[in-house]
Amino acid sequence: MPLLQSATVLNATGESTSSVDTAFKEPWFTANKWHQYFGLGSLALATLTAIVPKPSEDDPETGIHPTLANSAAILGGAAVASGLVFHYEDLSWKNFTKNPDNWHALLGALGTLGYVAAIADAPDGNHPTYGIVGAVSMLAAIKITW
């Protein structure tokens, strides 16, 4: 007898509980998947930002480094926004620290703030610090619900 409370007794005669749709293929593009792609994309772009050559001091706002940084922040913002829209119900105050989605949301938001702070502070010498905080936080956010 199933552990889930059943309205109808199932499988007492050995009926299969296997999936009815053997041809099922997980869709590539859903709201959940877009949220995932935004988060992973922002982390990948933040990593690339750290790797690519830095712009010259004469013209710090042009080149691939600031472009990638801006893109990382945009994708991070999109990840936070889509998470709030599609996964708001997964956040809860009950047992706050034990809910992985609470940590996922907090660290994801912190990650995006880190990206934004790095861009706002650039080309000041401290902006890599904010970028690192952002990327590490985003990595932790992803890992927690991976």
Add this chain to the structure above:
Amino acid sequence: MNKINQISSLVICTVLMTPYSYASDGFFDWMSSTKRMKGIEAIDDKVYNEECGACHFAYQPGLLPQASWKKLIDPKALEDHFGDNAELDAETHKHIETILLDKAADKSHYKRSRKIMASLDKDSAPLRISEIPYIIEKHDELSSKHIKDNPQVKSLSACAKCHQNAEQGEFDEDNVRIPGFKQWDD
């Protein structure tokens, strides 16, 4: 100065993670693993799947806390397992009990097991998965037409009828197909 700032940033991140690490045993093993652990840990054990799956969906141990499984796997309790006799021989009983207790929700780092535990009160030991607040909440938009009155589903207990990858421990909304209905999207 930059280096100091960067190191202090890493320290801040670590501190932020600390409450989470305190909330779980084996945190660093989990942290260093690249394995996908979003659902419930699947059980790749022939005996478990054959014995439990003979009568119903072989519910993964990560769906209930250890205290619940202790009650359910008790030999006396198995004599009346929700109305059926589910007694096991000693060897099989020991084998299944070990899996249930080792991989129970409160021993698991899988996300949905954590969610289940976060939704339960301390020392709570529900005997039915359908009594878990997290499970109730996740199914609260469904009506009888989706399950009870749906001839292809009939019961909430038939996880794999709608969760297409349930046997792999994946219960994502993206994998839900309710027979007779279009793609589920809440």
